[in-house]
Amino acid sequence: MIVELVRDTIDAGRLIGFVTKPSNGGVCTFHGVVRNNADGRRVEKLVYEAYESMALAQMKAIVDAVLVRWESCDVALVHRAGELQIGEASIVIAVGAPHRAEAFAACRYIIERVKTTVPIWKKEFFDDGSVWVEPAEFQPIVE
Amino acid sequence: MLVGSLDGYTTACAGWAVIISSAVIRIRVLFFASLADLTGTRQMHIVMPSGSKVADAITYFERDTPGFAAYSSHVSFAVNEAFVTQDVMLADGDELAMIPPVSGG
Numbered sequence: 695m696i697v698e699l700v701r702d703t704i705d706a707g708r709l710i711g712f713v714t715k716p717s718n719g720g721v722c723t724f725h726g727v728v729r730n731n732a733d734g735r736r737v738e739k740l741v742y743e744a745y746e747s748m749a750l751a752q753m754k755a756i757v758d759a760v761l762v763r764w765e766s767c768d769v770a771l772v773h774r775a776g777e778l779q780i781g782e783a784s785i786v787i788a789v790g791a792p793h794r795a796e797a798f799a800a801c802r803y804i805i806e807r808v809k810t811t812v813p814i815w816k817k818e819f820f821d822d823g824s825v826w827v828e829p830a831e832f833q834p835i836v837e
Numbered sequence: 838m839l840v841g842s843l844d845g846y847t848t849a850c851a852g853w854a855v856i857i858s859s860a861v862i863r864i865r866v867l868f869f870a871s872l873a874d875l876t877g878t879r880q881m882h883i884v885m886p887s888g889s890k891v892a893d894a895i896t897y898f899e900r901d902t903p904g905f906a907a908y909s910s911h912v913s914f915a916v917n918e919a920f921v922t923q924d925v926m927l928a929d930g931d932e933l934a935m936i937p938p939v940s941g942g
Contacts, residue, residue, distance in 0.1 A: 726942050742941065743870050745934055748918040749941070773941060785942050805942055813915070813934070814941025815870035826871040827940040828911070835913040835936065837920045 695761070696770035697754045699746055704786045709770035713790030718768060722797035724805050726785040728778045732827075738819045742784060744775045745813035752812045756804055760789075763803075764796045771804060773814060784816075811835055860887050862929040864894065871937045872912065875904050885927065891916065892923040894933055911938055 696712055706725065714721055728740050757769045768790040778784055787804050791797040808814075816827045866881045873879045876898075885893060891914050899906040914921055915934040927933065 744941070745867065745869055745915075745918075745936070748915060748934065751918055809942040810939065811920075812941050813869065813936050813939055815937065816940040817870070826874075826937070828871070828938040829940065832911045832938050835920045835939070836922055 695754075695757050695768070696772065697750065697757055698772045699744060699750050699753070700772055700774055701776045702774075704772045704774055704783050706783065706786045706788070709772060709786055709788040712770045713768040713788045715768060715790055717766075717792060718790035718797075719792050720794035720797040721788065721790045722794070722801040723789075724785070724787040724801050725783045726805070728780050728782050728784060730780045732818050735820050737780065738821060739780070740778045740784070740819065741817045741824075742773075742775045742778065743815045743817070744773070746775070749773070749812050749814050753808065756807045756811070759807075760800050760804060764791060764800045767791045767796055767800050769800065769804070771808075773808065773812070775814070811837065861885065862887055862889060862927055862931070864889075864927055865930075865932045866894065866898075867932065867934040869934070869937060872908070872935050875908065876902055887929075889927050890923065891921060891925050891927060891933065894927065895923060898935075908937075912936060913938075 730737055753771055757771055760767060760769055770788040773785045787801050789797045789801045817824055818827055861884045864883050864885060866883055868876050868879055895909055899909055913936040915936055916925060916931050
């Protein structure tokens with residue numbers, strides 16, 4: 695597996711290459727990309743903050759769980775921290791699997807778990823201020 | 838009552854006048870994102886009585902940190918990088934992270 699937390703541009707090609715194998719008939723990728731708007735306001739940039747050591751451990755735990763549930767998958771998961779501009783990828787997930795169903799399912803599972811259990815926070819910057827993004831509904835994380 | 842500082846730590850318990858070193862635990866508390874903004878710090882060391890739980894640390898910050906009480910119901914907690922419930926006992930040297938709602942991805 696590849697599991698990384700990085701500060702520079704994510705090389706999606708490297709991740710896709712890692713999960714592309716003769717035995718894998720499907721490769722599914724997810725790119726989380728910085729959007730230029732939020733709630734009707736123009737977003738100028740994002741800053742991602744991470745509890746780095748724990749975030750990395752949580753990301754690895756997610757991938758470990760994937761490799762138990764879909765044991766023939768190959769997985770690459772990279773999240774970015776620091777300042778990101780519009781259009782840049784904050785996260786790239788690549789899953790290779792023998793068949794498309796597992797590839798799609800594992801990829802979807804990973805992004806949903808990252809969004810709910812990995813200690814990383816996103817701050818949106820507007821032309822007149824900034825705000826930490828918080829989900830509308832809160833559930834304490836206990837694992 | 839703030840008892841005083843011990844090796845640069847801030848005591849996180851009111852009401853005891855004498856600190857006996859074997860009867861206390863030293864905890865490193867981490868704050869992130871909106872909580873770091875609220876508390877004005879990313880890290881704090883506190884001293885608590887032995888036997889203290891995560892909930893006791895929360896009570897301390899709810900009492901001593903303006904704005905924390907309104908926020909604490911939206912915080913998750915990790916001890917030594919593992920998510921825990923508030924009834925978990927703290928041990929000397931533990932790292933307690935206050936984790937506001939996550940928004941990665």
